[in-house]
Amino acid sequence: MALPPLLLGTYTPKIDAKGRMALPAKLRSQLGAGLVMARGQERCVYLLPQSEFRRIAIQIQRTSMGDKAARDYLRVFLSGAVDQDPDKQGRVLVPQMLRDYANLGDDIVVIGVGTRAEIWNREAWERYLNEKEQGYADIADDVLPVVGF
DSSP states (O other): OOOOOOBOOEEOOBBOTTSEEEOOHHHHHHHOSSEEEEEOGGGOEEEEEHHHHHHHHHHHHHHHTTOHHHHHHHHHHHHTOEEEOOOTTSEEEOOHHHHHHTTOOSBEEEEEOBSOEEEEEHHHHHHHHHHHHHHHHHHHHHHHHHHTO
């Protein structure tokens, strides 16, 4: 089985008046032709290759029948998910519902987070990053030994 894409970096595309965003070229090739947008954590929008979206949805569904929190999460996650195919210019429509959820105007940031990318309101991302960078070194002491780094 092929390894999933490894999405990295920070990009600053714009959302145009019609709600379209040009996918950063580097991410476009890794996300593939069909991708899924969904509500993410901390009020961002997830951009997932279809294969990764399916893997996550199946995992949540396996636990959801007997677990109310998982059922709730699955409902919110799947009801806000949208299939998207980039156009010839590599643009995708960010639906109004998801723009509202993540407070996305035209000033956005797209970050690679391994198997997914995330679209953030630029101010919200900068606030989040400033808060988290303070504890980054401390968190590393807890997280990195677990992954054998």
